[in-house]
Amino acid sequence: MTESRDLSTSEQPAERRSLGWRLGGVLRTVRPHQWVKNVFVLAPVVFAKEIFAPFVLTRAASAFFVFCLLAGAVYTMNDLADREADRAHPIKRKRPIASGRVPVAWARALAALLVLVASAWAFSLGTWFGVVALAYFGQNILYTFRIKHVAYLDVASIAAGFVLRVVGGGFATRIQLSNYLLLCTALLALFLGFGKRRHELTAAELNAKAQRAALEAYTKRGLDIALGITAPATIIAYLAYTLDSHTREFFRSDYLWLSTAFVALGIWRFMHIVRNRPDVESPTQEILHDGPFVAVMLGWVGLVMWVVYNLRPS
Helix, strand or coil: HHHHHHHHHCCCHHHHHHHHHHHHHHHCEEECCHHHHHHHHHHHHHCCCCCCCCHHHHHHHHHHHHHHHHHHHHHHHHHHHHHHHHHHCCCHHHHHHHHHHCCCHHHHHHHHHHHHHHHHHHHCCCHHHHHHHHHHHHHHHHHCCHHHCCCCCCHHHHHHHHHHHHHHHHHHCCCCCCCCHHHHHHHHHHHHHHHHHHHHHCCCCHHHHHHCCCHHHCCHHHHHHHHHHHHHHHHHHHHHHHHCHHHHHHCCCCCHHHHHHHHHHHEEEHHHHHCCCCCCHHHHHHHHCHHHHHHHHHHHHHHHHHHHHCCCCC
């Protein structure tokens, strides 16, 4: 199949086969627009009120880029494994590896280089951070070649990846993690994952198996139930965190619970996108460009900052 793709690519005009065109495909393959997911690595810094500590910020930024490099390797390996299925998808068939823009040999070399650089960088930040980073990579490899074909377990694996990001951020910055932070991360990741599968199922009803094997085992009712459980559970877990005595004492405020309203609005907006925009490639990607969702997130950040630094316990 690789040979046939090379032949079809060779039929493109010469300017479409230039080095710059190929390198542009490499950049698209590592999906830098998806690296925003790695901001979860910074969660321990934010919730520990260490955002202005230079030492902590430097290590947190390094941890962020380590996960970005690993994510780029994982995306590359995923596209290598999925290139046949992607060619059956109306949008994903345009991905660089599936379309032949990035040769298979290039993609394999790219993945190996990213893993080597990220591993060396990770262990320079500490042994435990290096272990977590490699665990994240291993978990993603297992997902790519095994777990992604198993309904519901695939979403659980994705959620585990987000939890590992947070844990890694804690080790890199030497900040002790809150159990509530890990719980909220896991629930939110499950909710987003089930929402993405619900969106994919709606958009691919006529050819679900060809586009993602696990979709064949999903049903709209089952995913609606999963969303109906994880959405309120996420909101309740976050509310419980804001009302916890340790949280109120640490932030010296009794009003952090007010920010729960923005969490609920964000969840509602994501569900709106899942149910009403079947033409977009991914709802988790679309929210980054959705004005109302971005406004909700900025509102959450603004309210949290105002509560933490201006309101004090009565």
